[in-house]
Amino acid sequence: MEASSEQPQSVSVHLARLVIFSAVVLGLIVGTLEVTLEYKKLRTTLFEHSEQVAKAFEDIAARAAANRDRSLAEEVATGLLEFKSIASVEVSDETGTVLAWKECGQVEAFGSWLPFEIPSAQHTILLELSTPSSGGEAKGYLKVTASSAQATQIWASQLGMVLISVLFGTALLAGTLLFITHLYVSRPMLRLAEAFRRLDVSDPKNSPLPDPEMFRFREFREIAENGVRLMRDIKRNSEVRDLTANELYRSQKRLQDFAEISSDWFWESDRDGGITYISPSFTKTLNKKTGEVYGRTIAQTTAEPVNTPKWHKLGEIQRQRRQFRDFRYDMAIQPGEVKTVSINGRPFYDEDGTFIGYRGTGADVTNERLIAEARNEALQRAEQASRAKSEFLATMSHEFRTPLNAIIGFSSLLSMPELLKAGVDRVTEYSTAINDSGQHMLALVNDILDISAIEAGKRVLTLEEVEIDGLLSHSLSQIESQAGAKSISLIVEQNAQVGTMVSDERSVRQILLNLLSNAVKFTPSGGEIRVTVDEIGKDIVFRVADNGIGIPSDRLPTIAEPFSHSAIHPHVAKEGTGLGLSIVRSLAVLLDGGFTIESEVGTGTTVTVRLPKNGSGASGEVQTA
Structure with a gap:
């Protein structure tokens, strides 16, 4: 929702408007009801008074009607018209002949300041005229018409006075209420607003706190105390935040220094295994850009087949959210260049215990692998050489022993006197055998001397x-x-x-x-x-x-x-x-x-x-x- 661009109203001004409006409406309603009741009462009194006046002239009018005295009848009509509430008078005899009839002139307009016209009411009074000597028999009639015009004029004047008094009373009431409101509501609220306006949340340590003792009433004092408590909490939180921020900065700087100086690198992945962070040491160690591995899984960065038991085991460990150590695999650095890396990883979770991903360390173990391979190869060659030596010695012991035995045996026979008696053929046979054995021995020795000379470069x-x-x-x-x-x-x-x-x-x-x-x-x-x-x-x-x-x-x-x-x-x-x-x-x-x-x-x-x-x-x- 967008904030309103209008300036907020003051509570004092709003309260003053409300009080004045309420007082005026209430005063008008009360005054109008009061004047209306007064008007009805005044009109009723006026008509009663007109009837009493008419009865006061009844005897004179009866004498004028009995004697058919027009002059006296005129005097009766004139006398009755002296009363402003009587509009017309008619005196007639018993036959209905009008002896006198008079009507008052046009009444001046009243209540011209009113926005509306109030109609006047009329009341007709008809009296039968009789004399004492007539024995109660009617000798004529007196007809008097009374009008409420006068009462209306009086009521209009009263209405004006009532309105003036209402306005005056309203102003007085409004002023009193405004004073009371300002004294007990507006002024404490303004002091609270001023006290809170001086607060600086960005620098709570140097912000002046409101004094709750400045306020007489409990509600405002509680607001001030809550404000003080809030600012103190903010101050403590700010101090903790500063300490935390400083410690966080030192920790981050420490981690950054370790990450930059270490030959190992740090890495982090999301819950799907995609690399989301890798430290700069990765580039320094492997001469490979970090952007080449972002978003890719470990299996997608290797140069070796992943459909092997080793990779299946790693996938099972990650699915079970378990820690792994010293997982080694080959990574293609450049076309034709492959290095062996070793990574360690452990899962990490958020505050709710939800799995987020893996984080760990990595190292280049290519030299270690080459050394191990060279060592294994050397061990194999040493074992092979030892085995070859043993085989050679075993073979040579047999190869040398056979011709030597022949040479020794035949030479021993030649030294025997009995052999001379056997004849030349036997001596020749033995001599030939000795010669063949010697040649065999010479061939064996020549082979050994040849390979020794070749290996020695001689x-x-x-x-x-x-x-x-x-x-x-x-x-x-x-x-x-x-x-x-x-x-x-x-x-x-x-x-x-x-x-x-x-x-x-x-x-x-x-x-x-x-x-x-x-x-x-x-x-x-x-x-x-x-x-x-x-x-x-x-x-x-x-x-x-x-x-x-x-x-x-x-x-x-x-x-x-x-x-x-x-x-x-x-x-x-x-x-x-x-x-x-x-x-x-x-x-x-x-x-x-x-x-x-x-x-x-x-x-x-x-x-x-x-x-x-x-x-x-x-x-x-x-x-x-």
């Missing part, structure tokens, strides 16, 4: 022009006997344009021999080994594929690690140090080449080695032939 490379065809033929000749013993077919596919390459011949030969030996070792009897040599771009690509037992997929990532022997798979356990593929990969990398392996259990294995044709990228200690 392998010396001699770059020279190498005939690929001759190198391939020599390598195949080394394993032909082993392949023939297992009826394994050797298929060679060489691009006719591939002729020579600049590289370390010993390293390339060692790569091919290790690949071919492994292929023969893990290819069952009647199998097939396919060797492919091709030139692709600036590289020479050697590919050895077999249809052997294959390598499980979980072993592929570590199969080329040093000492990763396949003995952990009993169905593929073979002799050797387990360093063949490790040496191949290390030599390929040393020659600035590449190494890949593809395998499927039951289908076979394909190993591809890519080496630079001109040898310019070889690293390590290089000598040029």
Whole structure:
């Protein structure tokens, strides 16, 4: 509702108007009733008086009528007209003959100040005239007409006096009432208004309070006391408000300082999960604008699938309005950049206990995750290395013990005198066995020394022009006997344009021999080994594929690690140090080449080695032939 633009009226003025109006109306009503009753009384008295006057002339009028004395009758009529209330007089004899008739002149207008005209009433008096000698027989008639005009004129004069007295009385009454009202109502109210006008709610501490002792009457004193009590409450509330505002400012400033200096950030969401606030530390920590997450739920800010048990559990916790801690998920910061964050949250409610939303903290735990992953990877590698070491030692203990036992055993037999009697063939057989065992021992030691030298960066490379065809033929000749013993077919596919390459011949030969030996070792009897040599771009690509037992997929990532022997798979356990593929990969990398392996259990294995044709990228200690 719009406030009225009119100025409010003073209660004194309004009360004065009301008192004067009421007094005037009441005075007029009372005065009018009084004058009306007086008018009726006056008219009744006038008519009674006129009848008495007429009866006073009855004897004279009877004598005039009996004697038919017109002169006397005229005197009677004239005498009666002397009375102003009598309008006309008629004297007649017994036959009805009028002896005298007179009427008063026009009465002057009266009450001309009145806004209305008051009609006058008439009263006719008819007297039968008789004389004592007539024995009561009528000798004539006296007809007198009385008018209320005179009474009306008198009443009009009285009405004017009454009105004047009413106005005077009204003014006196109004003045008296106004004085009393001002003394007992208006003046205390004005003092109260003045006292409350001096109050300043915006500065209650410096506002002068009204003194209740200034007021005589209980009602006004109670109003003043209530005003004082109210201002004191406002003053206390103002002090509390100031203290609260100061404390709130300090708390907000403290929270703002903590939020700005902390690497963690604060966040808040509504009841639907949409982010409604996030502190500036979010931008500093993640280099991501806060506007990019406002209005979005936590699940809408992640870069990982949310249809997982982890996210389902978080949704269930939020539906149950429970607290959660250290919930970790990946957040996309920029295209191709993902960081891991950890958030804590707890629900909060309003004064009525209605759930409003969640608020909590968040932190960037990407480094922690990377450290944990690196630690886990290091632990896995350490465990793997420890396991490989144990496997290697177990394998080497067997591998070294077998040829050593053969060497010691056969050499002991050679030292026995009885062996000389057995003949040259037996000595030759034992000597050959000792030589084979020594060669086996030498191969084992060479593998270990080779991988150690490569890992230590002490392998010396001699770059020279190498005939690929001759190198391939020599390598195949080394394993032909082993392949023939297992009826394994050797298929060679060489691009006719591939002729020579600049590289370390010993390293390339060692790569091919290790690949071919492994292929023969893990290819069952009647199998097939396919060797492919091709030139692709600036590289020479050697590919050895077999249809052997294959390598499980979980072993592929570590199969080329040093000492990763396949003995952990009993169905593929073979002799050797387990360093063949490790040496191949290390030599390929040393020659600035590449190494890949593809395998499927039951289908076979394909190993591809890519080496630079001109040898310019070889690293390590290089000598040029």
